[in-house]
Amino acid sequence: MRWSRTVISTLREDPQEAEIASHKLMLRAGLLKKLSGGLYTFTPLGVRALHKVEEIIREEMDAAGAQEILMPALQPIELWEKSGRASRMGASMFRLKDRQGRAMVLGPTHEEVVTDYICKEISSYRQLPCTIYQIQTKFRDEIRPRFGLMRAKEFIMKDAYSFDVSFEAADASYKAMYDAYERIFKRCGLLARPVEADTGAIGGNHSHEFMVPAPSGEDGILECQKCGYAANQERAERKPAPSKFAEEFSGGPEEVPTPGAHTVAEAAESVGVPEEQIVKSLIYMADGNPVMAIVEGTRELNECKLRRILGCSELVMADDVQSAEAAGPVGSIGPLGVRIPVYADIGLRGAKDMVVGANREGFHIKHVNVDSLSEITAWEDIVTVEPDDLCPRCGSPMRVVRGIEVGHVFKLGTKYTDAFNAKFLDSEKNSRVMVMGCYGIGVTRTLQAVVEQNFDKDGIIWPVSVAPYSVVVLPLDAEKDPACAAAAERIVKDLESAGIDVIVDDRDERPGVKFKDADLIGFPVRVVVGTRSLGKGGVEVRMRRTGESVTVPPESAAQRVSEMLSRMREDF
RNA sequence: CGGAGCGUAGCGCAGUCUGGUAGCGCAUCUGCUUUGGGAGCAGAGUGUCGUGGGUUCGAAUCCCGCCGCUCCGACCA
Numbered sequence: 001m002r003w004s005r006t007v008i009s010t011l012r013e014d015p016q017e018a019e020i021a022s023h024k025l026m027l028r029a030g031l032l033k034k035l036s037g038g039l040y041t042f043t044p045l046g047v048r049a050l051h052k053v054e055e056i057i058r059e060e061m062d063a064a065g066a067q068e069i070l071m072p073a074l075q076p077i078e079l080w081e082k083s084g085r086a087s088r089m090g091a092s093m094f095r096l097k098d099r100q101g102r103a104m105v106l107g108p109t110h111e112e113v114v115t116d117y118i119c120k121e122i123s124s125y126r127q128l129p130c131t132i133y134q135i136q137t138k139f140r141d142e143i144r145p146r147f148g149l150m151r152a153k154e155f156i157m158k159d160a161y162s163f164d165v166s167f168e169a170a171d172a173s174y175k176a177m178y179d180a181y182e183r184i185f186k187r188c189g190l191l192a193r194p195v196e197a198d199t200g201a202i203g204g205n206h207s208h209e210f211m212v213p214a215p216s217g218e219d220g221i222l223e224c225q226k227c228g229y230a231a232n233q234e235r236a237e238r239k240p241a242p243s244k245f246a247e248e249f250s251g252g253p254e255e256v257p258t259p260g261a262h263t264v265a266e267a268a269e270s271v272g273v274p275e276e277q278i279v280k281s282l283i284y285m286a287d288g289n290p291v292m293a294i295v296e297g298t299r300e301l302n303e304c305k306l307r308r309i310l311g312c313s314e315l316v317m318a319d320d321v322q323s324a325e326a327a328g329p330v331g332s333i334g335p336l337g338v339r340i341p342v343y344a345d346i347g348l349r350g351a352k353d354m355v356v357g358a359n360r361e362g363f364h365i366k367h368v369n370v371d372s373l374s375e376i377t378a379w380e381d382i383v384t385v386e387p388d389d390l391c392p393r394c395g396s397p398m399r400v401v402r403g404i405e406v407g408h409v410f411k412l413g414t415k416y417t418d419a420f421n422a423k424f425l426d427s428e429k430n431s432r433v434m435v436m437g438c439y440g441i442g443v444t445r446t447l448q449a450v451v452e453q454n455f456d457k458d459g460i461i462w463p464v465s466v467a468p469y470s471v472v473v474l475p476l477d478a479e480k481d482p483a484c485a486a487a488a489e490r491i492v493k494d495l496e497s498a499g500i501d502v503i504v505d506d507r508d509e510r511p512g513v514k515f516k517d518a519d520l521i522g523f524p525v526r527v528v529v530g531t532r533s534l535g536k537g538g539v540e541v542r543m544r545r546t547g548e549s550v551t552v553p554p555e556s557a558a559q560r561v562s563e564m565l566s567r568m569r570e571d572f
Numbered sequence: 573c574g575g576a577g578c579g580u581a582g583c584g585c586a587g588u589c590u591g592g593u594a595g596c597g598c599a600u601c602u603g604c605u606u607u608g609g610g611a612g613c614a615g616a617g618u619g620u621c622g623u624g625g626g627u628u629c630g631a632a633u634c635c636c637g638c639c640g641c642u643c644c645g646a647c648c649a
Binding site for chain 2: 009010011012013014015016017018019034036037089091092108109138140142143144146151157199200201202203405408410438440474476477479480509510511512513514515516517519520528530531532533540
C-alpha cells in the first residue's frame with residue numbers, strides 16, 4: 001500500500017478530549033476519529049488493526065469448536081420481557097419503535113436472541129453440545145462513556161454461547177472457551193489474567209473476567225501473590241481477621257446519649273471509642289422489602305455481594321422514611337429489636353463489645369455482644385475487600401491492582417433456557433432443559449487495551465499480530481536518487497510476494513516527518529532506504545520495540561524482515 | 573442525575589475579567605531553498621466565536637435559557 005493513496009492523518013499534539021495514553025495515541029496516530037461522545041469512526045489504518053484482532057478471535061473460536069453466526073442487532077422487546085431482563089437492563093438499552101409502533105431495542109447482548117434461535121433449532125441430545133459465536137456491534141446507553149473505545153455507546157463484541165445436556169458437560173464447554181480466551185489474548189500481545197467475577201445482570205452462578213492490568217483500568221482486582229487467588233473487587237472474599245473487641249463486657253449493654261452524631265466518625269467520637277468499634281447498620285430495599293446489613297464501622301458494604309446473597313433483582317439503599325419505618329432514624333440505626341432480616345458481615349464474628357445505634361434519635365448502645373444477637377438472620381461476607389485484607393484461601397495479605405476487563409466468561413445454568421423453555425430429548429426420551437454458558441470479548445476494547453499496554457514516549461508499539469501493517473518502508477531520497485527509488489520498489493515487491501503486509505511512505509515529506517509518523521503509528525518493522533544507507537551498503541532494517549537495527553543489501557532485506565517478524569511473534 | 577471545567581479556523585490555543593467588529597502556532601495551498609528525526613523564507617486561503625434570546629449605538633466579551641464535550645462521583649454485562 002502506498003501511504004500517499006490512503007487517508008492517514010496524524011496529530012502532533014495530544015487531543016484535548018483524551019485522558020489516557022491509549023486514547024491519546026489512537027487519536028494521534030489517526031486510528032480513530034470521534035463522531036460524538038462514545039461513538040468513533042475507525043479509519044483505514046484503525047480498521048486493519050481491528051480486523052486482525054477479529055481474525056485471531058475467529059481462528060481460536062473455530063479451533064475450539066465454535067461456529068460463527070450473525071444475529072440481528074435490532075430486536076423485538078418481547079424477547080426481553082420473556083427473560084425478565086427488560087427491566088433489569090432497563091435504562092442501558094436503546095429503545096425505539098418501528099413505523100407500526102412495535103417496541104424494539106438495539107441489542108446490548110444476545111442471550112435472548114440466541115436462546116430463541118437454539119431452542120427452535122435443537123431438539124435432541126445428539127445435537128449437543130453446541131457452541132456458537134458472532135462478532136457484532138452492540139449498543140449500550142452508557143451513563144458515562146469514556147476513554148475512547150474503553151466504554152463506548154456502540155462497540156464490537158465477540159459473544160459466544162454454549163448449550164449442553166448437563167451441568168458437567170457445560171463445565172467442559174466453559175473450560176474450552178476459557179482456554180481459548182487465554183490463547184486469544186496472548187496472541188494479541190496482551191498480558192490478561194483471569195479473575196473471579198460477579199455475574200451482574202447477565203446472571204448465572206460462576207464467572208471469570210479476563211483482566212488486563214493497567215492503572216487506567218476501571219475495575220479493582222484483589223490478588224494474593226502467595227497462592228494466586230484473584231478476584232474482582234465486586235466479588236472478592238476475604239478471611240476476616242479476629243475481632244479486636246472479643247471480650248464481653250460484664251455489665252451488659254448500656255444506652256448512651258450521642259447528640260447530633262449521625263456518621264460513624266461522629267458516633268465514635270461521641271461515645272469515645274475507635275470507629276472500628278462502631279457497628280454500621282444500613283437499610284436496603286430488596287425488591288421492595290427492607291433488610292438490614294451490619295458491618296464494621298470502617299468497612300464499606302458491597303452491594304454486589306449483598307444482592308447475590310439475597311437473590312433479588314433490585315437492591316437500593318432505603319430512603320430516610322423507609323429506614324425510619326423499618327428500624328429507626330438514619331444515623332441512629334441499629335439491629336437491636338428490629339423485625340426485618342438482618343445480615344451481619346463475618347468481620348463482626350466474635351465481636352462482643354460493640355456500639356450500635358439505638359433506633360432512637362441521638363442515642364447509641366455500647367457494650368453490645370453482636371456475636372450472639374438473636375436478630376441476626378445470617379452471617380455473610382458482605383463488605384468490599386480492601387488491600388491488606390487476608391486471602392480467603394491462604395490467609396496472606398492481598399493487594400489491589402487496576403484492570404481493564406477485556407473478556408468475561410459465564411456459567412449461566414438454566415436461567416435463559418428455562419425462560420425460553422429450551423428443551424431437548426435425552427437418550428432415555430426424557431425432556432430436559434439445556435444448560436448454557438456465555439462468553440464475551442470486547443473486541444474494540446481489546447484493541448485499545450493492546451495500545452494501553454504497548455507504547456513508549458514516541459508512540460504505539462504494535463505487536464506484530466495486530467499491527468495495521470507489519471512493515472513500513474521509508475524511501476528518503478526517491479525523488480533525486482533513482483537507486484533509492486529502485487531499491488525501495490524492490491523491497492516492497494519482495495515483501496508483498498512473501499505475503500507480508502507493507503506500507504510504503506511515498507509522501508513528499510522530509511525524513512524527520514516520516515520517522516516521527518512511523519514511530520507514532522508504531523509499525524513493528526521499519527525499513528529505511530536512503531542515499532546514505534545505500535552508501536553504507538544497503539538499507540536499514542529496524543525493530544520498533546527494541547530499536548535494534550541492521551544494514552542489509554536491498555536484495556536480502558525482505559528475507560531479513562521476515563526473520564525479524566517471526567522472531568517478534570515468538571517473543572509473545 | 574450531582575459536582576467541576578471547557579466550547580473561538582482541520583488540530584492545539586490566546587483574546588472574555590475591563591464591550592469597539594477576531595488573532596497565534598501547527599496543518600492546508602503556491603513559489604524558491606532545504607532533505608537521516610515533526611525545515612526556512614515569501615505569499616495565499618480558512619471562522620454562522622456551540623446555539624437561541626436579552627442588554628447596548630456596538631457583544632467572542634455582559635445577562636438568561638438550551639445544546640455539546642471532558643473529568644470526578646453516583647450508576648452500570
